[in-house]
Amino acid sequence: MVDLRVNLAGIELDNPVIPASxxxxxxxxxxxxYDINCLGTFSFKGTTREPRFGNPTPRIAExxxxxxxxxxxxxxxxxxxxxxxxxxxxxxxxxxxxxxVSGFSVEEYAYTCARLDKAExxxxxxxxxxxxxxxxxxxxxxxxxxxxAAVTRAVKAVxxxxxxxxxxxxxxxxxxxxxxxxxxxxxxxxxxxxxxxMRIDLKSRKPLLANGTGGFSGRAVLPVALRMVYQVYEAVxxxxxxxxxxxxxxxxxxxMLAGATAVEVGAANLVNPFVCKEIIDxxxxxxxxxxxxxxxxIIGGAHHG
Amino acid sequence: xxxxLYTITGNRELVPGVWEMTLGGDTSPITKPGxxxxxxxxxxxxxxxxxxxxxxxxxxxxxxxxxxxxxxxMSGMQPGQKLDVLSGLGNGFDTAKCGxxxxxxxxxxxxxxxxxxxKALLGAGKTPIAVLxxxxxxEVFYEEQFRNLGIETVVTTVDGSYGQKGFVTGxxxxxxxxxxxxxxxxxLKAVYSATTTSGLLSFEERMGCGFGACMGCSCKTKYxxxxxxxxxxxxxxxxxxx
Numbered sequence: 001m002v003d004l005r006v007n008l009a010g011i012e013l014d015n016p017v018i019p020a021s022x023x024x025x026x027x028x029x030x031x032x033x034y035d036i037n038c039l040g041t042f043s044f045k046g047t048t049r050e051p052r053f054g055n056p057t058p059r060i061a062e063x064x065x066x067x068x069x070x071x072x073x074x075x076x077x078x079x080x081x082x083x084x085x086x087x088x089x090x091x092x093x094x095x096x097x098x099x100x101v102s103g104f105s106v107e108e109y110a111y112t113c114a115r116l117d118k119a120e121x122x123x124x125x126x127x128x129x130x131x132x133x134x135x136x137x138x139x140x141x142x143x144x145x146x147x148x149a150a151v152t153r154a155v156k157a158v159x160x161x162x163x164x165x166x167x168x169x170x171x172x173x174x175x176x177x178x179x180x181x182x183x184x185x186x187x188x189x190x191x192x193x194x195x196x197x198m199r200i201d202l203k204s205r206k207p208l209l210a211n212g213t214g215g216f217s218g219r220a221v222l223p224v225a226l227r228m229v230y231q232v233y234e235a236v237x238x239x240x241x242x243x244x245x246x247x248x249x250x251x252x253x254x255x256m257l258a259g260a261t262a263v264e265v266g267a268a269n270l271v272n273p274f275v276c277k278e279i280i281d282x283x284x285x286x287x288x289x290x291x292x293x294x295x296x297x298i299i300g301g302a303h304h305g
Numbered sequence: 306x307x308x309x310l311y312t313i314t315g316n317r318e319l320v321p322g323v324w325e326m327t328l329g330g331d332t333s334p335i336t337k338p339g340x341x342x343x344x345x346x347x348x349x350x351x352x353x354x355x356x357x358x359x360x361x362x363x364x365x366x367x368x369x370x371x372x373x374x375x376x377x378x379m380s381g382m383q384p385g386q387k388l389d390v391l392s393g394l395g396n397g398f399d400t401a402k403c404g405x406x407x408x409x410x411x412x413x414x415x416x417x418x419x420x421x422x423x424k425a426l427l428g429a430g431k432t433p434i435a436v437l438x439x440x441x442x443x444e445v446f447y448e449e450q451f452r453n454l455g456i457e458t459v460v461t462t463v464d465g466s467y468g469q470k471g472f473v474t475g476x477x478x479x480x481x482x483x484x485x486x487x488x489x490x491x492x493l494k495a496v497y498s499a500t501t502t503s504g505l506l507s508f509e510e511r512m513g514c515g516f517g518a519c520m521g522c523s524c525k526t527k528y529x530x531x532x533x534x535x536x537x538x539x540x541x542x543x544x545x546x547x
Contacts, residue, residue: 022519029517029535032306045520053523053530058511060521062351069513074520074530218350270514271345271352273391274308 002287003294004280006040008262009162009187009239011096011123013040016295017252017280020243020266021046021100021126021166022071026085030269031092034277040262043098043126044085047116049108051077055133061199061208066218066245067267068197070133070211073102078115086121096123100166102131106141106154114158125161126241127151130168130193132215142168142193145180152184162187164241167232169221170196174228175235182236189232190241190264192225218267221245226258233259233300247275249282256295257302306393306516307334313386314364316379319446322371323414324380325358332360334393338400338421339487339507339539342367343515345389349375352391354515354534356487356507358417359424368417368446394515395538398422398505400429402541404482407431408504410473410496412438412488416447418507422485423454434478435459438492442467474499485539494547504542508533 004015019030021043027036036042054074061068076085089097099122103109109127116122129142129151141147148165155163165181167174169192178189194215199208207213225244232240242260246252247268255263268275283295292298315327335342335357342365343352353375358366371377382388400422407426411419416437426433435451435458445467451458459476460468469476473488474495484504486496493506510533513521517535524531526544531537 023514025518025520033308053525054520057522057524059523060351060511060513060519062349065350067350067513069519069521071520071523074523267350270519271350272308273514273516273518 002284002292003296004283006261006295006299008241009124009164011162013262015040015280015283016256016260016262017276018042018098018241018262018264019269019276020264021128023266023269026089027093028088030273033273036093037095038277038280039095041095041098041123042093043100043264044089045075046073046100046102046128046131047075047078047081047112048073048102049078049112051075051080056210058208058210061214063197063199063216063218063220065220066216068199068209068214068216069194070209070214072133072211073131078112082115082119086119090121097121098124098126100126100128102128104134106150109151110154110158113155117159117161122161124164125155125159126164126166126190127155128166128193130166132168132170132194132196132213133211139168139170142177143171145177148177149180149184152181152186156185164188164190166190166193168193169224169228169244175231178232179235182238186238188239188241189236190243191232192221192228192244195221195224217244219245219247222251226254229255229260230258230302233303249279249286252279252283253286253290253292253298256298257300259300259303261299306391307331309334309390309392311388311390313382313384313388315384316382318380319368320444323368323444323446324371325366325368326379326382327364327366328388328390329364332362332365332392335360335365336393337397338425339397339418340393340395341515341538343391343394346375346378348378351513352515353379354394354512356418357421359421370414391515395534396536398425398485398507398539400425400431402483402505403431403485404502405431406478406481407433408436408478408481408484408500409433410436410484410486410488412473412492413440413444415488415492415507418487419485420447420450423451423456427454427456432456434481436461436473436476436478438473438488439467440464497542497545500542505539506542506545507538508540509538
């Protein structure tokens with residue numbers, strides 16, 4: 001028997017597979033297809049203090065082995081998330097869920113996290129300081145160690161739940177930002193958010209996305225994500241959630257070898273809605289194939305010896 | 306929605322650049338005209354959402370226009386090939402809302418779902434009237450299929466090379482008590498303004514997932530934010546914000 005369990009900042013997961021924020025809504029669409037309680041947990045749609053419609057459409061553009069999105073944090077706001085989405089989620093998901101939070105000021109991050117701290121269903125806060133699709137917020141906090149630390153401190157002051165800071169790959173030195181978050185009290189690091197990208201329509205000679213730029217994700221970004229998870233694992237002592245291009249059980253194992261305690265799956269959910277269940281189902285076979293008895297043993301395995 | 310493997314049983318060009326593909330398999334997830342399927346293609350990351358034109362218990366027809374590399378690849382596919390399809394997506398047209406004399410208005414690549422709708426209305430004992438708009442004579446397809454349903458069918462072309470010259474809005478029936486429309490955005494806007502009754506309009510948008518997860522195709526309506534793929538593609542005239 002193989003052991004898929006991992007411990008994520010004090011909470012045990014049945015397995016390390018976590019659908020990433022923004023690709024899984026609040027889980028309902030997927031709960032119609034399979035029992036989502038098979039997941040380690042999932043990270044729900046990025047939540048802000050106020051409701052947001054997000055960016056104009058088109059918000060999606062295809063790329064080779066990936067896609068661009070510029071959704072722009074569409075969400076019903078933290079109050080409706082607490083009063084409507086979480087009670088509805090309770091009917092189909094019975095494990096602690098990960099609350100993904102975004103904001104446009106340090107105060108806003110703290111406010112939204114303080115509100116979500118009260119929700120019993122929420123196991124972890126994943127604080128997105130890396131959204132590339134909103135202006136004057138989001139990613140601007142994740143590209144500078146001081147700003148990342150300021151958000152971390154403000155959030156840690158208002159919650160007892162483990163806080164994972166979700167980092168942007170659009171930086172020159174990811175390790176310094178991860179380290180700044182750790183020093184400010186973060187319980188873990190999530191990475192990578194999407195890579196800033198663009199596509200241009202040959203006929204109209206204009207960007208395909210109404211927002212101009214968007215976040216690149218999908219299979220193509222896996223090597224970039226692996227490299228950054230590897231670097232961050234070396235720089236910090238807190239757990240890392242690895243994501244970026246993961247679409248198979250082998251990818252998940254590779255991400256854990258790079259240093260991830262748990263693995264988020266993003267764009268792949270949009271193409272194959274069953275992908276997370278399939279990864280969980282295939283992990284035991286892949287583990288046997290590579291002589292892995294317990295997933296806990298392989299975290300950061302690529303760094304040793 | 307179900308993820309299914311469909312087998313291509315036919316794939317033919319109706320007019321230059323417009324293809325009709327027949328697929329065999331379980332069609333149980335398709336319950337309303339105007340729903341769509343989302344097709345995975347080898348070598349392409351995102352699926353291709355295509356409206357269902359017609360279906361029975363174990364086969365369905367889709368009609369697609371070659372507009373990019375994905376649809377070009379589809380046009381090269383042969384009978385016997387299998388396709389991974391998310392089937393029965395979107396809300397579709399609610400025929401219960403339609404009147405006895407519903408104007409069924411399709412423009413170009415928006416014509417196909419109106420065929421399934423016309424059939425469903427006939428099946429519900431109603432008398433639909435079809436208005437089909439194209440740019441020019443060489444682009445007209447499915448006129449015969451609509452006529453073979455035994456319904457009044459008017460074809461318009463913008464350049465007047467076939468049927469009535471002009472836009473669909475110039476060929477609306479003298480009397481109708483409801484309308485359903487699918488076509489390019491400018492056509493939908495014109496139909497919205499020209500029609501005097503309630504109606505349903507089917508919208509197109511670039512999609513990520515096609516089943517409501519990614520918020521890639523959101524729009525604002527008077528009834529709140531909606532996802533074209535999950536809460537649409539069919540919206541009520543009264544809720545639309547242009």
